[in-house]
């Protein structure tokens with residue numbers, strides 16, 4: 625699937641299947657469009673939890689549901705859309721200047737995120753109003 629909103633797109637990873645089970649792998653700059661500088665996981669997430677609620681100035685990420693499922697609500701400041709992540713082979717590429725919210729985690733869901741940069745709190749827009757100003761100004 626390709627969404628017109630700011631390059632949001634699904635990324636499909638290879639799957640090596642044999643009688644012992646399945647193996648999927650991911651390489652930076654090959655399967656994801658950036659060098660992978662950080663990997664983090666969300667787990668033990670209560671089913672009624674809401675995560676996200678921010679955007680990034682520069683960070684690009686690809687989000688996977690390694691186990692279970694959850695919803696990602698995406699907003700580029702003009703258009704909103706939502707995606708259900710439930711297949712460990714399929715990630716959602718999220719560019720910079722995209723507001724994201726996550727909810728409806730299934731019991732035991734595990735979210736893995738591949739990120740283009742190390743953690744940097746100054747890269748976050750944590751107030752929606754600040755994000756909208758940045759979108760309208762086209763600033764980093």
Ligand code: T46
Pocket residue numbers: 662664666675676677685687724737743
């Ligand atoms: C995103 C969604 C999908 C760190 O110290 N290092 C890290 O790499 C991260 C991601 C977070 N933290 C600290 C910062 C906060 O004190 O962990 C705490 C919780 O972070 P946050 O509230 O930002 O977590 P989420 O799940 O709302 O958002 C995270 C990412 O921050 C964000 O970039 O896109 O997952």
